[in-house]
Amino acid sequence: GAGVSQSPRYKVAKRGQDVALRCDPISGHVSLFWYQQALGQGPEFLTYFQNEAQLDKSGLPSDRFFAERPEGSVSTLKIQRTQQEDSAVYLCASSFGTVSSYEQYFGPGTRLTVT
Amino acid sequence: AQSVAQPEDQVNVAEGNPLTVKCTYSVSGNPYLFWYVQYPNRGLQFLLKYITGDNLVKGSYGFEAEFNKSQTSFHLKKPSALVSDSALYFCAVRPPGGATNKLIFGTGTLLAVQP
Numbered sequence: 001g002a003g004v005s006q007s008p009r010y011k012v013a014k015r016g017q018d019v020a021l022r023c024d025p026i027s028g029h030v031s032l033f034w035y036q037q038a039l040g041q042g043p044e045f046l047t048y049f050q051n052e053a054q055l056d057k058s059g060l061p062s063d064r065f066f067a068e069r070p071e072g073s074v075s076t077l078k079i080q081r082t083q084q085e086d087s088a089v090y091l092c093a094s095s096f097g098t099v100s101s102y103e104q105y106f107g108p109g110t111r112l113t114v115t
Numbered sequence: 116a117q118s119v120a121q122p123e124d125q126v127n128v129a130e131g132n133p134l135t136v137k138c139t140y141s142v143s144g145n146p147y148l149f150w151y152v153q154y155p156n157r158g159l160q161f162l163l164k165y166i167t168g169d170n171l172v173k174g175s176y177g178f179e180a181e182f183n184k185s186q187t188s189f190h191l192k193k194p195s196a197l198v199s200d201s202a203l204y205f206c207a208v209r210p211p212g213g214a215t216n217k218l219i220f221g222t223g224t225l226l227a228v229q230p
Contacts (some may be wrong), residue, residue, distance in 0.1 A: 003158075004158070031216060033216075033217065033218075035218075035220075040222070040223075041222055041223075042119075042205050042207075042220030042221050042222050042223050043159070043205075043218075043220050044220070045215075045217040045218065045219070048215045048216065048217055055215060056215035056217065058215075059217070091158060091159070093159075095216065098216070099216075101147055101164070101166045101209075102216075103149060103161045103164055104161070104216075104218065105161065106151070106158035106159040106160070107158050108156070108157055108158045109158055
């Protein structure tokens with residue numbers, strides 16, 4: 001079956017531009033996560049949705065980062081006024097339920113390069 | 116602070132030999148533990164998890180992991196390595212409690228299997 005998909009796969013933005021990254025989770029998955037993976041590092045948590053509710057946004061590095069999931073399916077991560085330190089791979093993951101023992105399924109990521 | 120440590124940046128092993136990729140964690144309580152593998156330009160793929168019960172858990176592609184509570188470790192193992200196992204491996208922990216199911220990842224270990 002279809003896995004988690006993300007678009008675009010690659011994005012180059014000039015410093016100061018706004019970007020929007022899309023995530024299509026596995027159909028029926030209630031939980032959706034965004035992670036940021038810097039070069040040579042493990043993924044770091046950004047935010048978590050349960051259906052359309054954003055229950056945790058403690059990992060968002062600044063108020064330039066905004067995420068939404070208005071209908072409880074597709075999610076968008078928006079970064080305003082991009083900075084060079086925003087360059088990273090942004091990973092989306094989904095899981096079937098809300099129980100924490102469920103594994104998360106990851107998309108291929110969007111590689112953002114800010115020049 | 117809650118954290119996951121993967122002390123080896125790279126592990127080299129000859130094909131056919133057993134392999135171990137180490138992981139230790141610093142989390143209070145009884146966490147859930149996960150291993151993921153990342154191939155180039157692809158998202159993280161779930162390998163296995165420990166939730167409760169038997170300390171030895173088996174996962175995909177012949178991998179297994181041993182949970183040791185006293186040593187707070189969750190090392191990944193495979194009896195006989197394949198060249199195709201060469202990839203980046205991440206250990207992750209889901210701390211107990213809280214409203215979010217976010218994962219805390221280690222920095223990754225690059226496994227290189229030589230033919």
